[in-house]
Amino acid sequence: MVNRKRIGVIGAGMAGLIATATLAKQGHQVSLFERAKYPGGTAGFYLRKGVDYPTGATISFGMEPGGPLQTLLNQAGVFLKAIPTDHSMDVVLQDRVIHIYHELDRWYEELARAFPERAKEVILFWERLHEVANVVYRISKTLISMPIPRPNEWGQLLKVMRQSPLSFFHLLPEVHWTVADAVNKYGLLDYAPFCRFLNAQLTDAAQTDISGAAWLPSAIALDIYRDGVYSVSGGFSTISQALKQRTSDLGATLYFSTTIEEALYKQSSKKWMLFTNHHESFEFDVVINASGTSIKGTAQAINAGALEANQWGAVRIDAWVPTSWVKQLGLSVDTTINPFAYQIATDIEIGEMLHDPYGAVYVTIHPSNTDRQVISISIHTPASDWLYLNTEDYRTKKEWATSALLERVERILPGFQKHAMVMRTGTPFTYQKYLLKQAVGGTPLTLYYSIFHPTSVKTRLPGWLIAGDSVFPGPGVMSAAISGFYAARAIDPSISID
Numbered sequence: 326m327v328n329r330k331r332i333g334v335i336g337a338g339m340a341g342l343i344a345t346a347t348l349a350k351q352g353h354q355v356s357l358f359e360r361a362k363y364p365g366g367t368a369g370f371y372l373r374k375g376v377d378y379p380t381g382a383t384i385s386f387g388m389e390p391g392g393p394l395q396t397l398l399n400q401a402g403v404f405l406k407a408i409p410t411d412h413s414m415d416v417v418l419q420d421r422v423i424h425i426y427h428e429l430d431r432w433y434e435e436l437a438r439a440f441p442e443r444a445k446e447v448i449l450f451w452e453r454l455h456e457v458a459n460v461v462y463r464i465s466k467t468l469i470s471m472p473i474p475r476p477n478e479w480g481q482l483l484k485v486m487r488q489s490p491l492s493f494f495h496l497l498p499e500v501h502w503t504v505a506d507a508v509n510k511y512g513l514l515d516y517a518p519f520c521r522f523l524n525a526q527l528t529d530a531a532q533t534d535i536s537g538a539a540w541l542p543s544a545i546a547l548d549i550y551r552d553g554v555y556s557v558s559g560g561f562s563t564i565s566q567a568l569k570q571r572t573s574d575l576g577a578t579l580y581f582s583t584t585i586e587e588a589l590y591k592q593s594s595k596k597w598m599l600f601t602n603h604h605e606s607f608e609f610d611v612v613i614n615a616s617g618t619s620i621k622g623t624a625q626a627i628n629a630g631a632l633e634a635n636q637w638g639a640v641r642i643d644a645w646v647p648t649s650w651v652k653q654l655g656l657s658v659d660t661t662i663n664p665f666a667y668q669i670a671t672d673i674e675i676g677e678m679l680h681d682p683y684g685a686v687y688v689t690i691h692p693s694n695t696d697r698q699v700i701s702i703s704i705h706t707p708a709s710d711w712l713y714l715n716t717e718d719y720r721t722k723k724e725w726a727t728s729a730l731l732e733r734v735e736r737i738l739p740g741f742q743k744h745a746m747v748m749r750t751g752t753p754f755t756y757q758k759y760l761l762k763q764a765v766g767g768t769p770l771t772l773y774y775s776i777f778h779p780t781s782v783k784t785r786l787p788g789w790l791i792a793g794d795s796v797f798p799g800p801g802v803m804s805a806a807i808s809g810f811y812a813a814r815a816i817d818p819s820i821s822i823d
């Protein structure tokens with residue numbers, strides 16, 4: 326271990342929790358500050374009248390044995406049961422439904438059934454996508470950071486490359502491709518239903534569409550819905566709760582309901598002072614800002630481009646319905662064990678109103694072993710659209726969005742509005758109020774951010790690192806966790822994955 330350091334971590338989202346656990350395990354003295362009452366950030370939960378609602382994330386990736394998230398949790402000493410899902414999602418287009426199946430042969434059959442007009446090309450496309458995803462995922466699992474900062478990480482990369490040099494060789498001409506380039510190669514760019522399907526999936530997983538999404542990381546983002554959706558026993562919030570418990574057991578000090586309002590670097594002592602909303606101050610050798618927001622006094626620490634790109638906010642409705650009613654729907658999946666999601670795309674009217682070009686509505690039925698099941702509904706919307714509205718316009722927009730979303734859900738779950746106990750609609754303002762973040766999408770997986778200019782955990786400020794979904798590798802729980810690990814390893818290079 327390097328010298329024991331005093332480290333401050335801002336934000337108990339997945340990045341902050343993984344960074345804290347990893348560093349505390351190495352014996353560093355870590356303090357974690359979180360604005361909200363509960364851990365997890367946008368992959369967390371909140372409680373209302375005894376019901377546990379997710380704040381955002383509902384589907385976990387990388388939880389398979391050896392998967393990046395599972396590996397990071399295990400190395401921190403957190404062991405959670407992950408249940409693979411055979412059928413994680415249905416994508417509902419206006420003229421067809423695509424069932425996302427885990428098993429590869431079944432998936433190819435499904436592609437042929439759902440896209441009969443161009444089945445051959447679609448399957449050829451997916452076969453290549455699957456190959457690319459496998460190679461890129463293999464690299465991701467080694468937890469090599471970008472930009473590659475340390476000689477031994479180059480060594481790791483070469484080691485992986487040597488295992489199948491030909492696959493890497495074939496990847497090289499595709500490094501600068503967008504997904505649209507790959508779609509074009511298979512003659513599918515004019516095949517609207519397939520492009521709609523890809524765009525809906527990418528808006529969620531890559532925060533951009535086929536024209537913007539970098540092919541290599543997006544191949545994982547697309548294939549992982551089929552290959553890597555795992556349900557965590559106890560529900561999604563179990564991950565953040567288990568990490569909270571573990572960080573505390575490892576000796577980290579946790580401050581919930583505590584917002585860091587300002588930071589100050591003391592040149593003389595080379596230490597950072599963090600100031601909280603409770604008028605307290607703390608001194609640290611190093612700080613990891615895993616909040617995804619800019620802290621006063623550190624503006625130059627955030628990659629301006631990443632902030633600029635981090636535009637997507639969300640409108641979300643949380644409700645619960647009786648489990649008996651979900652059973653009556655006769656779904657082909659057991660939603661008492663696994664979450665099951667619908668992605669309803671492409672809806673021009675709701676897309677125009679909320680400025681999401683693909684108008685994709687995500688509906689997740691959460692697993693439950695009680696008599697009620699939580700259903701969350703969400704859609705992308707640019708956070709800035711909600712910022713400058715007066716009270717009346719804000720209320721009108723929120724009401725319109727709520728009824729438009731409920732009406733879409735009714736189409737796939739008839740009777741939903743009759744049975745649902747609608748708790749509340751959240752908008753970018755809600756995220757701002759509780760998590761200080763209006764934009765919650767993370768950095769999009771464009772060529773710029775994921776290939777040519779990946780945002781490093783290191784900043785121009787001494788001893789000030791950043792982590793989270795606006796840092797490489799980008800959006801999503803698994804990626805945020807990986808960036809938290811990178812930040813920890815940048816502070817203590819002796820950290821490695823066993």
Ligand SMILES: Cc1cc2nc3c(=O)[nH]c(=O)nc-3n(C[C@H](O)[C@H](O)[C@H](O)COP(=O)(O)OP(=O)(O)OC[C@H]3O[C@@H](n4cnc5c(N)ncnc54)[C@H](O)[C@@H]3O)c2cc1C
Pocket residue numbers: 335336337338339340341358359360361364365366367368380381382383384385386583584585586615616617618620639641703759760761762765766767792793794795800801802803805806
């Ligand atoms: C509606 C929605 C659905 C999603 N669905 C999925 C999904 O199904 N699967 C998936 O993988 N990903 C999903 N995501 C994305 C995923 O949740 C995020 O990419 C990931 O969790 C981000 O983690 P993070 O650590 O970067 O930050 P965050 O989760 O944003 O956490 C940052 C934390 O910092 C805290 N904070 C902010 N400012 C301060 C401050 N000044 N002082 C103290 N604390 C502060 C906040 O309260 C917050 O807890 C979804 C996101 C949303 C919004």
